[in-house]
Amino acid sequence: MSNFLAEKYNYLVPYVPGEQPQDRKYIKLNTNESPFPPPESVKKAVEERVDTARLYSDPDSNNLRQLMAENYNVPIEYTVVSNGSDEIINLAFMAFADEKNPLVFPDITYGFYKVVADLNRIPYSSVPLGDDLSVCADDYVGINKTIVIANPNAPTGRYLELSQVEKIVASNPGNIVIIDEAYIDFGGESAVQLVKKYNNLIVIGTFSKSRSLAGARLGFAFAAPDIIADINKIRYSMNPYNVNCFTAAAGMAALKEKKYFDENCKTIKENRAFLETELKKNGFEVIPSKTNFLFAKTDAVGGKELYLRLKEKGILVRHFDTERIKDYNRITIGTVEQMRILTEKIREVLEEKNNEKC
Numbered sequence: 001m002s003n004f005l006a007e008k009y010n011y012l013v014p015y016v017p018g019e020q021p022q023d024r025k026y027i028k029l030n031t032n033e034s035p036f037p038p039p040e041s042v043k044k045a046v047e048e049r050v051d052t053a054r055l056y057s058d059p060d061s062n063n064l065r066q067l068m069a070e071n072y073n074v075p076i077e078y079t080v081v082s083n084g085s086d087e088i089i090n091l092a093f094m095a096f097a098d099e100k101n102p103l104v105f106p107d108i109t110y111g112f113y114k115v116v117a118d119l120n121r122i123p124y125s126s127v128p129l130g131d132d133l134s135v136c137a138d139d140y141v142g143i144n145k146t147i148v149i150a151n152p153n154a155p156t157g158r159y160l161e162l163s164q165v166e167k168i169v170a171s172n173p174g175n176i177v178i179i180d181e182a183y184i185d186f187g188g189e190s191a192v193q194l195v196k197k198y199n200n201l202i203v204i205g206t207f208s209k210s211r212s213l214a215g216a217r218l219g220f221a222f223a224a225p226d227i228i229a230d231i232n233k234i235r236y237s238m239n240p241y242n243v244n245c246f247t248a249a250a251g252m253a254a255l256k257e258k259k260y261f262d263e264n265c266k267t268i269k270e271n272r273a274f275l276e277t278e279l280k281k282n283g284f285e286v287i288p289s290k291t292n293f294l295f296a297k298t299d300a301v302g303g304k305e306l307y308l309r310l311k312e313k314g315i316l317v318r319h320f321d322t323e324r325i326k327d328y329n330r331i332t333i334g335t336v337e338q339m340r341i342l343t344e345k346i347r348e349v350l351e352e353k354n355n356e357k358c
């Protein structure tokens, strides 16, 4: 830290993203990226955009938003796009949370919420997940706070039924409810259509997980037009050209590849079922998941130790030091080949542990 950092940031503890190692080639199952490359048409669309890169991108991203609107069956006025959904999270917190409307989210959830709340000096509290690590909708009914729920939740993978989400939204008409659907394409039912019925609901999504564009940084949100206008007020005050021309082109091309998208999501679900079976066969307890990852633990080896041993063997998974979930690892679903290798390496670790005991 230099002597120049504004004092008001001394307290800030930044978010720690999952490792993106550049040295060694790992089987990377730690940041929930897609194992599938973007479709060929994305490459072509980005290339074609190079010639117009001297111009600023469209600050309203109208073409992309129009396509989003058609794909998700909402009017274009209900849409906004962003530099990753992380940016929308920040914009929404800035716009709709303060001392009078403090934030509330589950104790175990996406770690970025806390950091963004701190950055903006928004007070927050957390609601403990149930013993089975599920979000209980009743905990959020009529609580008069700005609510943020990742559904399905991360890193647990658990999903809250749409009727339960609606119960939360309907019972908090005086507050914004943000539903972060980063993983909704892997088996859950989206709350997107509810934005036409409730003017206090924001549904956030991303191209990072199911659409193979994590590095392109493209996120989006759906909400009533007044809410979108408020978000844009902040967005135009911060970064009006937040979606660059290459990302917009990539996003549009990706949206048009419905078949590729559906097939990839289906494959992830199949591979998830495969890995879940294998893990259970090897004595793991696995939380039921509607995402592209599994959250699992075993008595045979601690969470941190398993993470480290797999890393030595060339496989990266995600471990969190948080007390309540330190026994677990979050494992991204990859190709079936990757899942086979992972299973093999896990068996090796378990054998090593067993031998060390004797």
Ligand SMILES: *Cc1c(COP(=O)(O)O)cnc(C)c1O
Pocket: 032, 083, 084, 085, 086, 087, 110, 150, 154, 180, 182, 205, 206, 207, 208, 214, 217, 218, 219
């Ligand atoms: C991955 C993730 C995001 C961030 O997505 P980006 O669009 O890549 O910024 C947001 N929320 C949750 C719950 C996530 O897991």
